[in-house]
Amino acid sequence: xxxxxxxxxxxxxxxxxxxxxxxxxxxxxxxxxxxxxxxxxxxxxxxxxxxxxxxxxxxxxxxxxxxxxxxxxxxxxxxxxxxxxxxxxxxxxxxxxxxxxxxxxxxxxxxxxxxxxxxxxxxxxxxxxxxxxxxxxxxxxxxxxxxxxxxxxxxxxxxxxxxxxxxxxxxxxxxxxxxxxxxxxxxxxxxxxxxxxxxxxxxxxxxxxxxxxxxxxxxxxxxxxxxxxxxxxxxxxxxxxxxxxxxxxxxxxxxxxxxxxxxxxxxxxxxxxxxxxxxxxxxxxxxxxxxxxxxxxxxxxxxxxxxxxxxxxxxxxxxxxxxxxxxxxxxxxxxxxxxxxxxxxxxxxxxxxxxxxxxxxxxxxxxxxxxxxxxxxx
Numbered sequence: 304x305x306x307x308x309x310x311x312x313x314x315x316x317x318x319x320x321x322x323x324x325x326x327x328x329x330x331x332x333x334x335x336x337x338x339x340x341x342x343x344x345x346x347x348x349x350x351x352x353x354x355x356x357x358x359x360x361x362x363x364x365x366x367x368x369x370x371x372x373x374x375x376x377x378x379x380x381x382x383x384x385x386x387x388x389x390x391x392x393x394x395x396x397x398x399x400x401x402x403x404x405x406x407x408x409x410x411x412x413x414x415x416x417x418x419x420x421x422x423x424x425x426x427x428x429x430x431x432x433x434x435x436x437x438x439x440x441x442x443x444x445x446x447x448x449x450x451x452x453x454x455x456x457x458x459x460x461x462x463x464x465x466x467x468x469x470x471x472x473x474x475x476x477x478x479x480x481x482x483x484x485x486x487x488x489x490x491x492x493x494x495x496x497x498x499x500x501x502x503x504x505x506x507x508x509x510x511x512x513x514x515x516x517x518x519x520x521x522x523x524x525x526x527x528x529x530x531x532x533x534x535x536x537x538x539x540x541x542x543x544x545x546x547x548x549x550x551x552x553x554x555x556x557x558x559x560x561x562x563x564x565x566x567x568x569x570x571x572x573x574x575x576x577x578x579x580x581x582x583x584x585x586x587x588x589x590x591x592x593x594x595x596x597x598x599x600x601x602x603x604x605x606x607x608x609x610x611x612x613x614x615x616x617x618x619x620x621x622x623x624x625x626x627x628x629x630x631x632x633x634x635x636x637x638x639x640x641x642x643x644x645x646x647x648x649x650x651x652x653x654x655x656x657x658x659x660x661x662x663x664x665x666x667x668x669x670x671x672x673x674x675x676x677x678x679x680x681x
Contacts, residue, residue: 320428320433323428324428324433324435326358326360327360327362327426327435328424328435328437329358330356330357330358331354331355331356331357331358331362331365331397331424331439332353332354332355332357332439333352333353333354333355333367333422333424333439333441334351334352334353334355334441335350335351335352335353335369335419335422335441335442335443336350336351336442336443337349337350337351337443337444337445338350338351339445340444340445340446341445341446341447341448341584341585341588342411342445342446342447342448343411343447343448343449343450343451344411344412344413344414344447344448344449344450344543345411345412345450345451346410346411347378347408347409347410347411348408348409348411348445349406349407349408349409350406350407350408350409350419350443351404351405351406351407352367352393352404352405352406352407353402353403353404353405354367354395354397354402354403355401355402355403356397356398356399356400356401356402357400358399358400359399359400360399361396361397361398361399361401362396362397362426363396364394364396364426364427365394365395365396365397365424365425365426366392366393366394366395366423366424366425366426367392367393367395367422367423367424368390368391368392368393368422368423368425369390369391369419369421369422369423369441370388370389370390370391370419371388371389371417371418371419372388372389372415372417373385373386373387373388373389374411374412374413374415374417374447375389375409375410375411375412375417375445375447376389376409376410376412377389377391377407377408377409378407378408378409378410379407379408382394391407393405411445411447413447413539414447414448414449414450414539414542414587414588415447415588415589415591416444416445416446416447416585416588416589417444417445417446417447418442418443418444418445419441419442419443420440420441420442420443421438421439421440421441422438422439422441423436423437423438423439424436424437424438424439425437446584446585446588446589447588448546448584448585448587448588449539449542449543449545449546449547449584449587449588450543451543451546451547451550452540452543452544452547454544454547454548454551456674456676457544457548457647457649457674457676458548458551460647460672460674461520461548461552461621461623461647464621464645464647464672465518465520465557465621465645486506486507486508486509496508496509497509518556518557518558518619518621519557519558519559519560519573519616519617519619519620519621520552520557520558520559520560520573520620520621520622520623521559521560521561521562521572521573521616521620521621521622521623522545522548522549522559522560522561522562522623522625523562523563523603523606523622523623523624523625523626524541524542524545524561524562524563524564524625524626525541525563525564525596525599525602525624525625525626525627525628526538526541526542526563526564526565526590526592526596527564527596527597527598527599527628528592528596528627534627535592536653536678536679536680537627537651537652537653537678538592538627540651540676540678541625541626541627541651542587542590544625544649544651544676545561545563545587545625546583546584546587548623548625549561549580549583549584550580553579553580558573558574559571559573559579560572560573560574560616560620561579561583562606563587563590563596564596564597564598564599564602565590565594565596566590566591566594566595566596567586567589567590569586570606570610571583572614572616573616573620599626599628599633600632600633600636603624603633603636603637603640604636604640606640607640616644618643618644620644621644621645621646621647622637622641622644622645622646622647623646623647623649624637624646624647624648624649625648625649625651626648626649626650627650627651627652629648629650629662629665629673630662630665631662631664631665634648634665637671638671641670641671643670644670645670646670646671646672647671647672647673647674648671648672648673648674649674649676650662650673650674650675650676651676651677651678652675652676652677652678653677653678653679653680654677654678654679654680655677656677657675657677660675
């Protein structure tokens, strides 16, 4: 009798394990998504995790795990391991036709594009005799834009230079901004004569126009970091400076163009299109220093000898260079390339090194100004 009972229990156990092995992962869905698709470095957002079992059979023990880059830090560190990546694994008891939703706060410590593309499911049979696992594709994407940094001093200089350009533009008239008609003088060019108005009045009359009213800036960002010693903090600050200046300049109505010597060779010329800001920020969020960068001096030379010959920058464009690598060769290349255009060069250095900057012999002069921006060491 006991043998029959044991055989019966063994048969039921084998039958259950076969049934469970086949059905445990059926009709189970795991979805992950971020509360928003983009934040700025230093801010927090939420990652939502939903486990849904639409079949009647329960899953008594279900482990759900996933991993992502460690620069996204879970505020709740329970069931979290951090090494090269951040691994999150939680255990649930899922009943039949049950849906579980969890909200996980995360702190975004560094710019980047973060993707969670797969969740791992794992369960056990009765008495933990066997273990089964399965991967489920999911798609959670978050862009962490460069941090917002202090650019108040830089903006003061930019506004001063843009004001200088605005005053210079008063010397030139915009042929598309008609203002009024007045009497002809000997100083007026013949092409400005309004012949119809002259015929009506019996004397020569000329059109007058308003000066050009738009303001433009072109940002040249340097992300090169070569050599034995790496200065990642200075590169990150350079990226943050470029992104913050874009936001500030666009907000005050300045047309902003952008280019950098990273792996993305796309060039944005100055246009008043706030949609460009998203493209700028996403491009900078995705840049990986491991992908390398072109030498800044060669990069500038190629731009002005190839690109800006075909599509030249207007004389009223402020050229803004951001580089931690400024030396005499780069400075001379900038000076040769920009000609007489108003130019500002921003050089990030570590705090306390402003006075002892190794290239302190390079001074502001003529139409080129140099600003040193101090950065805290990471």
